Amino acid sequence: MSIAVTRTSKRKVQLGTIAEAGFDMPPLPAMPVDPGHGAILSTEDQHALGYRIMISQIGLMTAMCAHTDVVSMLLADVKEVLSSGAPVGQALALIKVGSKWVRAESIPTDEFKALALRKIKSIEEALAEIAECENAVSDLFSMALRDELASRMAEILPYDKILFKAADCFRAQCRDLEVECRKLVGFLSSELKLPRPKVKAMIGEAWVSAGLISTVNTSVYEVALYPAKAKKALRDNLLSHQRAIQEIVRQSSSSAGDLLAAWSAFNAQDRILKGSVSLMYERNRSLVEALVKQYRHVGDESQIRSAGDMGLLRAIYRFAPEMGYRFSTIGTQWIKQMIVRELQQQDLIRLPEGSQANLFAIRAVLSENPNASKAEIAQITGLKPDDVANLLYFVGGTGGISLDATFQDAGSSETEGLHEVLADSNSQFETHVDEEDSAAFVERALKETLTGRHLDIVCAQFGIGMPEQSLKEIGARLGMSMERVRQVREEAIVKLKSSKYFDDLMTLWG
Amino acid sequence: MKFSINASVFASVLKQCARVASRKGGTAETHVLIGVEANELTLIAQNGSQQIIRRVRTSSLVVEAQGHICAAAQKMEQIVSAMPGDRDVKVSLSDEKLVITCARSRFSLATMNVDSFPLIKVSTPVAEFKVNAANLRDSGKSVAVCCAREDVRQYLNGMLLDVREGTLYLAASDGHRMGVCRIEGVTGSDSQAIIPVASVDDFLTFTTESEACIRLYPNLAVVVSDAGEFYTKLLEGKYPDYQRLLKKPSSPSTLKANRPALLASAQRVALMADQRSFGIKFNLGREITLTTAASDIEGNAASEVIEGQYIGSDMEVGFSARYLTDILKTVTAEEVEIVFDGATGGTHLSPTDCAQQSFVLMPMRI
Numbered sequence: 001m002s003i004a005v006t007r008t009s010k011r012k013v014q015l016g017t018i019a020e021a022g023f024d025m026p027p028l029p030a031m032p033v034d035p036g037h038g039a040i041l042s043t044e045d046q047h048a049l050g051y052r053i054m055i056s057q058i059g060l061m062t063a064m065c066a067h068t069d070v071v072s073m074l075l076a077d078v079k080e081v082l083s084s085g086a087p088v089g090q091a092l093a094l095i096k097v098g099s100k101w102v103r104a105e106s107i108p109t110d111e112f113k114a115l116a117l118r119k120i121k122s123i124e125e126a127l128a129e130i131a132e133c134e135n136a137v138s139d140l141f142s143m144a145l146r147d148e149l150a151s152r153m154a155e156i157l158p159y160d161k162i163l164f165k166a167a168d169c170f171r172a173q174c175r176d177l178e179v180e181c182r183k184l185v186g187f188l189s190s191e192l193k194l195p196r197p198k199v200k201a202m203i204g205e206a207w208v209s210a211g212l213i214s215t216v217n218t219s220v221y222e223v224a225l226y227p228a229k230a231k232k233a234l235r236d237n238l239l240s241h242q243r244a245i246q247e248i249v250r251q252s253s254s255s256a257g258d259l260l261a262a263w264s265a266f267n268a269q270d271r272i273l274k275g276s277v278s279l280m281y282e283r284n285r286s287l288v289e290a291l292v293k294q295y296r297h298v299g300d301e302s303q304i305r306s307a308g309d310m311g312l313l314r315a316i317y318r319f320a321p322e323m324g325y326r327f328s329t330i331g332t333q334w335i336k337q338m339i340v341r342e343l344q345q346q347d348l349i350r351l352p353e354g355s356q357a358n359l360f361a362i363r364a365v366l367s368e369n370p371n372a373s374k375a376e377i378a379q380i381t382g383l384k385p386d387d388v389a390n391l392l393y394f395v396g397g398t399g400g401i402s403l404d405a406t407f408q409d410a411g412s413s414e415t416e417g418l419h420e421v422l423a424d425s426n427s428q429f430e431t432h433v434d435e436e437d438s439a440a441f442v443e444r445a446l447k448e449t450l451t452g453r454h455l456d457i458v459c460a461q462f463g464i465g466m467p468e469q470s471l472k473e474i475g476a477r478l479g480m481s482m483e484r485v486r487q488v489r490e491e492a493i494v495k496l497k498s499s500k501y502f503d504d505l506m507t508l509w510g
Numbered sequence: 511m512k513f514s515i516n517a518s519v520f521a522s523v524l525k526q527c528a529r530v531a532s533r534k535g536g537t538a539e540t541h542v543l544i545g546v547e548a549n550e551l552t553l554i555a556q557n558g559s560q561q562i563i564r565r566v567r568t569s570s571l572v573v574e575a576q577g578h579i580c581a582a583a584q585k586m587e588q589i590v591s592a593m594p595g596d597r598d599v600k601v602s603l604s605d606e607k608l609v610i611t612c613a614r615s616r617f618s619l620a621t622m623n624v625d626s627f628p629l630i631k632v633s634t635p636v637a638e639f640k641v642n643a644a645n646l647r648d649s650g651k652s653v654a655v656c657c658a659r660e661d662v663r664q665y666l667n668g669m670l671l672d673v674r675e676g677t678l679y680l681a682a683s684d685g686h687r688m689g690v691c692r693i694e695g696v697t698g699s700d701s702q703a704i705i706p707v708a709s710v711d712d713f714l715t716f717t718t719e720s721e722a723c724i725r726l727y728p729n730l731a732v733v734v735s736d737a738g739e740f741y742t743k744l745l746e747g748k749y750p751d752y753q754r755l756l757k758k759p760s761s762p763s764t765l766k767a768n769r770p771a772l773l774a775s776a777q778r779v780a781l782m783a784d785q786r787s788f789g790i791k792f793n794l795g796r797e798i799t800l801t802t803a804a805s806d807i808e809g810n811a812a813s814e815v816i817e818g819q820y821i822g823s824d825m826e827v828g829f830s831a832r833y834l835t836d837i838l839k840t841v842t843a844e845e846v847e848i849v850f851d852g853a854t855g856g857t858h859l860s861p862t863d864c865a866q867q868s869f870v871l872m873p874m875r876i
Contacts, residue, residue: 139685140856140872141750147855148754204787205875215786261854261875 021107022100023322028055028272034279041283043326050321052276054094057163058154059269064170065150066262067252068127074166075120075127078158082116092116093318094157103320116156123152130253138205138255146254160317167270174263177248181207181260184241191234192220207256208246213238280316280327287331288312295339297367298360304339311338358383359391366395438508439465445501453478454492461489511577512602513546516570517612518595520551523564524587527555530562530712531583542583543627544601544608546573552738554629555583560709561630561741562716570598580622581608589617630741632732635725639673639698643722649691650680650714652840652867657707658684665747668704671724671731672749675700681752685872687833688755689840692866698724703731704749709742716740755870758858759851763794763822766862769846773838775800775814780831782812788831789874794850795824803828803876827853828876837869 015021029052032045041049064070081091089104095115096102104112126149133142157163184207188199202219206212213235217223223231249256288308295304315334319327340356361381365372374392378385443465446455456478460469471482471489478485496502524542532539543554551566551573586608593599593612600611608619650669658666661684672679678693703726705713717723717735725732726744733740779790782802789803798820801813827850838846843861850857853873860868 137685140683140688140755140870141685143854143856143872144751144754201784257875 047321056273063266096155205257307342311335449499512574514600517593521590528583528587531555532557541580545578559743564738578624637701637726653689656682656689668745688870704745763850765848767818782810790831791828828874
């Protein structure tokens with residue numbers, strides 16, 4: 001019997017100089033033809049998709065330049081990761097040096113970090129220059145500044161998580177803007193009874209311009225015939241729509257037209273990215289399935305599969321086509337990694353990463369031969385007897401059990417569970433005894449002091465040894481008036497006050 | 511003060527001064543200061559932001575008595591211009607009135623004391639350079655088309671003089687188009703100044719010599735010549751980095767076309783363009799056509815096929831017809847080269863035979 005011992009080993013990459021490790025980014029390759037369900041992509045197609053993914057991500061970076069707030073946020077995120085001491089690859093994936101691109105893991109960390117900081121500084125300088133131009137008009141000079149920013153932004157490719165966070169932020173802002181612009185067009189179109197394209201043409205670039213109302217006046221002669229009140233309503237509504245647009249545009253420090261153009265460029269790049277990623281994903285799902293099969297006996301299959309899918313997605317963004325190997329090389333590693341991590345997450349007791357794989361091996365042996373001795377297991381798996389002894393404890397799983405879980409044995413009811421057999425930490429023995437003791441004392445004292453009706457009424461009125469009752473209820477029970485009951489109660493209290501137990505009772509009741 | 515001078519000579523000088531003199535009534539600045547010395551007539555006029563000093567030495571000038579006096583510039587100019595050009599004009603001062611006689615005409619003009627005339631005071635110059643006058647005039651005039659007139663960014667309402675290592679760059683822009691001209695062989699120190707658009711014309715054409723000498727003061731620029739001096743206040747502010755815009759795109763698409771033909775085509779197509787944006791677009795590819803941008807609300811359209819050589823990828827680029835024709839008009843060359851940087855990048859336009867001149871035009875989104 002042979003057992004496949006799975007090990008997650010770190011990929012060892014040869015570190016080189018920028019000249020050695022740098023690579024040229026080709027122009028955007030054509031979208032490969034989908035080989036169809038169940039078929040596998042050729043290496044060339046995988047590389048083409050890999051380049052498409054990288055280039056479209058750089059395209060996203062360029063498009064996002066239109067919103068300086070988003071750029072600042074992205075830079076802050078990158079800088080935070082760089083200063084946190086985490087691997088530099090988790091801040092920036094790629095940097096362009098001269099005409100070559102270098103990957104974070106391919107050159108010494110310090111060198112890459114220095115490069116990253118230099119690039120960020122140059123982007124910040126460009127941002128500062130844009131910030132100096134106080135009015136966000138779209139002209140040659142602001143365009144040149146923006147081009148400068150875009151060209152500098154296109155020289156770094158942040159870690160995918162950072163990039164997508166910024167992209168989400170940009171998307172949200174632009175969607176709002178798009179909605180507001182559409183509202184304005186819709187409003188004018190319904191108000192002036194003009195088709196939307198004509199209204200769009202009339203607005204042109206003047207989304208927030210104060211001249212829009214006069215353009216409307218001159219372009220649509222009917223407006224001149226409106227009564228003054230209707231004209232004012234039109235103007236007020238138009239202005240309120242324009243203000244809404246202005247509000248969104250203000251934070252971006254570019255004009256509404258620029259931002260909308262950037263948004264459409266962003267969408268174009270996003271489509272390339274999504275198309276390439278989804279083809280890569282669909283045609284590499286078999287990798288996930290193959291690995292899920294390996295681990296299927298370890299845990300919930302659907303959970304393992306979803307972890308594997310996540311691993312596949314991560315691997316797609318980390319794929320380095322310039323290195324020349326097939327996607328499965330990195331894909332398998334990542335999927336395996338994510339599955340193992342997922343399994344570890346399920347366990348309450350964390351085991352070192354390597355031992356999880358060993359545990360699988362021991363489990364496999366035990367499932368074949370449940371009575372195997374430690375020595376036998378060690379022999380089959382190739383592990384040290386000590387390790388086997390340590391891990392045997394966890395073979396049954398390291399997961400915990402919920403207090404709310406019910407017993408699944410035959411004969412146990414649905415409500416019977418772990419909570420039934422556990423001690424109630426709120427219950428205290430001393431107070432229990434104390435309470436019982438004082439109740440008996442009160443009962444004895446009252447019985448000795450009071451008799452018959454007196455005892456009955458005091459107990460009923462103050463709820464001693466029975467539920468509390470009102471004067472009326474007691475009266476009805478004993479066939480007495482309310483007033484009489486009250487009088488009898490007062491008599492009883494006087495009796496109690498003169499008894500020898502009074503002081504003790506007062507300490508007890510406070 | 512008493513002198514006589516040929517009427518046409520006097521009229522031409524007065525005309526130059528009267529143009530500078532303020533037209534707002536009731537101020538000292540509406541006057542021209544007239545001074546005569548041994549064999550020289552000096553006229554000075556100013557309007558608060560400009561000042562002109564013209565000296566005349568001519569054989570027809572006969573000075574009988576020296577002196578200085580101020581008189582209303584516009585009136586003086588009108589009177590002298592109305593005289594027959596070949597006659598001599600006699601000017602004399604009597605009883606605080608300036609008496610102008612020519613043949614049998616006699617005019618008597620109110621005067622103002624010389625001390626009340628506000629002269630611009632200058633400090634020490636910060637820079638001085640000399641440049642070929644004809645070059646300065648021609649290049650400056652072609653570039654000045656691009657000046658903004660009433661922009662909120664004050665510094666754009668003028669023309670930038672930028673001297674760098676023996677080269678004078680003249681730059682003008684209104685944000686949507688920019689003209690830059692390079693004049694080499696300039697002697698003098700590196701400096702920058704923005705000449706207000708109102709003074710650009712006088713500034714460029716003032717000098718009568720082959721070399722213009724320009725002196726810069728902290729807030730003044732002066733053209734110094736034998737025939738006089740022209741002062742102009744400078745615009746404050748930092749001019750945007752125009753050199754950045756001159757960088758040619760990394761992967762350009764180039765169109766070479768006959769300028770007069772292109773200009774005529776653009777003007778024809780623009781007839782149908784939207785009356786606000788004047789949007790027209792180039793459809794660049796195997797065949798080059800110029801069409802109206804689709805933004806016309808009425809749905810009017812025009813298109814024209816242009817002859818030219820185009821090297822580059824197929825694309826559509828929109829421009830304002832007004833800006834494009836303005837630039838095409840100001841260029842004198844037969845052939846122009848247009849370098850496109852995609853549909854959104856600044857488009858470079860330059861005459862093929864004159865590398866010194868270049869224009870950058872901002873495309874319109876279509």
